[in-house]
Amino acid sequence: MKKFVNDPSAVVREALAGVAAAHSDLRVDIEQQIVVRADAPRSGKVGVLSGGGSGHEPLHGGFVGLGMLDAACPGEVFTSPVPDQILAATQAVDGGAGVVHIVKNYTGDVMNFQMAAELAADEGIEVRSVLVDDDVAVEDSTWTAGRRGTGATLIVEKVTGALAEAGAAADAVAAAGSRVNEQSASFAVALTACTTPAAGKPGFDLPDDEMEIGVGIHGEPGRRREKLRPAREIAAMTVEAILGAKPLAAGSEAIVLVNGLGGTPLIELYLLYGEVAALLGKAGLRVARNLVGNYVTSLDMAGMSVTVCRADAEILRLWDAPVRTPALRWGV
Amino acid sequence: MKKFVNDPSAVVREALAGVAAAHSDLRVDIEQQIVVRADAPRSGKVGVLSGGGSGHEPLHGGFVGLGMLDAACPGEVFTSPVPDQILAATQAVDGGAGVVHIVKNYTGDVMNFQMAAELAADEGIEVRSVLVDDDVAVEDSTWTAGRRGTGATLIVEKVTGALAEAGAAADAVAAAGSRVNEQSASFAVALTACTTPAAGKPGFDLPDDEMEIGVGIHGEPGRRREKLRPAREIAAMTVEAILGAKPLAAGSEAIVLVNGLGGTPLIELYLLYGEVAALLGKAGLRVARNLVGNYVTSLDMAGMSVTVCRADAEILRLWDAPVRTPALRWGV
Amino acid sequence: MDVALARSWIAAIAAAVAEQADYLTQLDSAIGDADHGVNLNRGFTAVAAALSSAAEPAAVGDVFVKTGTTLVSKVGGAAGPLYGTAFRAIGKALPAGSSTVDAAELGVALRAGLAAVQKLGAAVPGDKTIVDAYGPAVAAFEKAAEEGLAVAARAAAEAAAEGMRATIEMVARKGRASYLGPRSVGHQDPGATSTWLVFQALADVTR
Amino acid sequence: MDVALARSWIAAIAAAVAEQADYLTQLDSAIGDADHGVNLNRGFTAVAAALSSAAEPAAVGDVFVKTGTTLVSKVGGAAGPLYGTAFRAIGKALPAGSSTVDAAELGVALRAGLAAVQKLGAAVPGDKTIVDAYGPAVAAFEKAAEEGLAVAARAAAEAAAEGMRATIEMVARKGRASYLGPRSVGHQDPGATSTWLVFQALADVTR
Numbered sequence A, B: 001m002k003k004f005v006n007d008p009s010a011v012v013r014e015a016l017a018g019v020a021a022a023h024s025d026l027r028v029d030i031e032q033q034i035v036v037r038a039d040a041p042r043s044g045k046v047g048v049l050s051g052g053g054s055g056h057e058p059l060h061g062g063f064v065g066l067g068m069l070d071a072a073c074p075g076e077v078f079t080s081p082v083p084d085q086i087l088a089a090t091q092a093v094d095g096g097a098g099v100v101h102i103v104k105n106y107t108g109d110v111m112n113f114q115m116a117a118e119l120a121a122d123e124g125i126e127v128r129s130v131l132v133d134d135d136v137a138v139e140d141s142t143w144t145a146g147r148r149g150t151g152a153t154l155i156v157e158k159v160t161g162a163l164a165e166a167g168a169a170a171d172a173v174a175a176a177g178s179r180v181n182e183q184s185a186s187f188a189v190a191l192t193a194c195t196t197p198a199a200g201k202p203g204f205d206l207p208d209d210e211m212e213i214g215v216g217i218h219g220e221p222g223r224r225r226e227k228l229r230p231a232r233e234i235a236a237m238t239v240e241a242i243l244g245a246k247p248l249a250a251g252s253e254a255i256v257l258v259n260g261l262g263g264t265p266l267i268e269l270y271l272l273y274g275e276v277a278a279l280l281g282k283a284g285l286r287v288a289r290n291l292v293g294n295y296v297t298s299l300d301m302a303g304m305s306v307t308v309c310r311a312d313a314e315i316l317r318l319w320d321a322p323v324r325t326p327a328l329r330w331g332v
Numbered sequence C, D: 001m002d003v004a005l006a007r008s009w010i011a012a013i014a015a016a017v018a019e020q021a022d023y024l025t026q027l028d029s030a031i032g033d034a035d036h037g038v039n040l041n042r043g044f045t046a047v048a049a050a051l052s053s054a055a056e057p058a059a060v061g062d063v064f065v066k067t068g069t070t071l072v073s074k075v076g077g078a079a080g081p082l083y084g085t086a087f088r089a090i091g092k093a094l095p096a097g098s099s100t101v102d103a104a105e106l107g108v109a110l111r112a113g114l115a116a117v118q119k120l121g122a123a124v125p126g127d128k129t130i131v132d133a134y135g136p137a138v139a140a141f142e143k144a145a146e147e148g149l150a151v152a153a154r155a156a157a158e159a160a161a162e163g164m165r166a167t168i169e170m171v172a173r174k175g176r177a178s179y180l181g182p183r184s185v186g187h188q189d190p191g192a193t194s195t196w197l198v199f200q201a202l203a204d205v206t207r
């Protein structure tokens, strides 16, 4: 296995040690595996907390800081955090105004956050949850686990974080997060599988001329496999899937994320962004804001996802609000 | 070949189209292949320009903006830009106070920039050049091409850009850049080779349990090949090579960059940063500032480089100065 | 089953999970995220440590509650809450304070564990989950309970194995494998497989 | 050599470079950055276009100056300035305005091209570069010049081939291959190889 690691089972803790060394404005509890804003808890401010399996960096630890998350609780690689850990993070950011949990829709994440919310309630902390399920590669259904949470998580975290920073109440913060989620759709394509440190080998084999369509961010295979095609056609397929699945009305404004899954170089992501922006323009959407880079990753997977969020004036205002985190920074 | 591209020979231009679509505060000339700050040229301000082969994104185009580069001229993948192109960029940022070229020490880059500087002189534009040659994996010698320019380029660009923004004269800007270069050392290790779109296959084969030590950022093999070792030992070897090659005196402050070569996930880079910071601390250096991420890349190569720059108060002040570019942003 | 036997069961599960960790992870790699074996192994290693460091519990139920609580706080993912809640429910359904329980009582408790899993995860038979091995196992255990613990345990293990194998042909509707839709067919469910290990361990220690 | 022959030579180089582009890139992949064939092919494609679109130049020298100027502005990397400067120097060293040049005059011009390459790149023989094929080629050309262009060109091509093969054993001291130090031994230099193509093309069109 080709990785810069010492002991596969210590990767998350050792990476957190690096985060602690690198970012003096974060408080990192390596044992509990939580990353907290140095000034948390802020009395009267709603705490915004997110978490999930590791391996998606900079999500979530890289988004802790002014104007975004108050804390992140990274689980083991691709494994949701455990209730105790989430509770500890919840307590660390509780300023008396309640805490909002941002939870990606995976069975494990949902159950562990649910248990943590119950434990927090026992401690007198009010928790609101925002469930993110933006990945339209998966069909929505009450009979299944439903859609996965992927790229839109970043937008939900940015918008809720900005609203909480501005002093909004927990209900309003959670409602804004849910609104962003409802108005967002994502779709991903992979060119290679990723390798978890524990497994030590790629999750699946993909011939040199094939791609996986509709993958998630956990190294799982996608919905189907196809022959590799030019970037332009992949972009078209992606945009079509997104616009086909959610009513992102023509004439509206959008925040667009062209996201690398970890192993795809920026030059390809920009090339894709050019294609995606042109296609969305043709469909009548105005791209008001964009982000191109590796933000919601799947370890070393070569691949990309596109997220489109229909954005009204409030969402754009919150998106533009100052943010100072390791991975996202503007206005301060 | 597993890449999101359309036509291998059009990758750079098509990626520039994406850059143009994504960043409204940059002016992109796709035909000439130059990226320029929207407000350039600024009368009386020294223009700071950098360029080199593509494939190292976000270097250099991602560092164009307030407080850093005024323009970048990306060549084809791993191929230095041509004199006409560099001249066009030089003219685009000439505000009458001269232009500083930041040139990484590669035969091709040096010659093409040299020719462009001569053409610029013919047009009455004074050009100063800062040569970056920080890669201590290569031995320094007047009989060879000398050391390569790698990670320190980012620090040179940041510091010169800040100084030019503050209104300094061309000589002072160039001198500061050269000082950063002299006080910087870098060393890189790769776990895989990279694949250029034109070649379509990896530059070299590397068995699953081996690494290349002392690689550059152009997919070339390194100085030697060894069995893969734990991250801790790789970090130690890297820090040793850096401290052994340049007198970065104990007791001084440093800017440290732990940089991914494109295919290495952030979780590994943070893990490495933890190791590197501890080792530098033991050696008596105080890490005053750091950057962890993919900044000076080699397409999809899995690997990392460490750059240490001994930083005095002036360098730190210029490092901290406001910057607003696609890939580096703070203070504004 | 007395306290010692309860502890042996848990120890046997821990040993089986450790031995089969790579296999479980490999199954999870095909239709999930390649961590099921790693997760359970981390959890049961912690359980084994917790049980051996703590004073001998007075009641059989306490062994299982402790097991479940430890799993919840160490495993994460889907398996942590599901197995954790199951063992906590099993422990709590046993007669409070009893230092021995009979097969019928254990059958009731196992049924309570299944109910807890289904309440938490909302999976029904045929969804290609833990439930597809756990459900048949409990039914077989209950049916054979009057023939004694050893017989009931062996029947449960066999039924779990059969349920596990039946997941191969199922289209997943819960858990990560559900994202694959029809592509999940042809792969054995990792969670159903670890459930079989749990019941096989019971058969082994009661033999 | 008249203007038409000069153009044929450049056309033959362009054809050879196009045909051998993958091979050149492959050589550059072993000890460089895998772009030499791509770079030269882009350059000579542009040269061919420039020469065919422009009006027939009046002088032989103009063909080479145009070739060099186009290479400088299209190739980039090390090869662009080096080959570009070489052809510009060759063109400028030929008698101004002459529509035909003899072998001796061409020999002088080729020597001027070599000098320009060495002035720009500072490589000396043995550094594992273009110079190691170009140097022997010019020397052989000069020596055979009085026997006429065809003979001189053939001698130059043979010497270039020998010089090219000799680079295999050299440790690179210039260009990217120098970063590999001793690991550059055992690989033929891409630039020396393309230089051989240049002289072989001359031999082919003058045969």
Ligand SMILES: Nc1ncnc2c1ncn2[C@@H]1O[C@H](COP(=O)(O)OP(=O)(O)O)[C@@H](O)[C@H]1O
Residues within 6 Å of the ligand: A078, A079, A080, A107, A108, A109, C028, C032, C033, C035, C036, C037, C039, C040, C076, C077, C078, C079, C080, C082, C117, C120, C121, C122, C123, C128, C129, C130, C131, C174, C175, C176, C189, C190, C191, C192
């Ligand atoms: N809703 C559910 N009910 C019952 N079992 C489930 C459910 N969702 C998932 N599982 C089981 O969990 C197993 C995966 O566990 P694990 O890999 O540890 O967690 P994760 O899916 O979070 O990575 C699946 O094989 C499946 O048997």
Ligand SMILES: Nc1ncnc2c1ncn2[C@@H]1O[C@H](COP(=O)(O)OP(=O)(O)O)[C@@H](O)[C@H]1O
Residues within 6 Å of the ligand: B078, B079, B080, B107, B108, B109, D028, D032, D033, D035, D036, D037, D039, D040, D076, D077, D078, D079, D080, D082, D117, D120, D121, D122, D123, D128, D129, D130, D131, D174, D175, D176, D189, D190, D191, D192
């Ligand atoms: N200083 C030099 N003098 C002469 N030839 C050189 C010099 N440096 C490099 N070369 C030649 O250039 C070739 C590489 O050209 P190319 O791959 O196009 O450029 P780059 O090295 O910039 O990628 C080498 O094989 C070598 O023959």
Ligand SMILES: [Mg+2]
Residues within 6 Å of the ligand: A053, A077, A078, A079, A080, A108, C033, C035, C077, C078
């Ligand atoms: Mg998991």
Ligand SMILES: [Mg+2]
Residues within 6 Å of the ligand: B053, B077, B078, B079, B080, B108, D033, D035, D077, D078
């Ligand atoms: Mg090159």
Ligand SMILES: [Mg+2]
Residues within 6 Å of the ligand: C028, C032, C033, C034, C035, C036, C077
């Ligand atoms: Mg799993």
Ligand SMILES: [Mg+2]
Residues within 6 Å of the ligand: D028, D032, D033, D034, D035, D036, D077
């Ligand atoms: Mg090259």
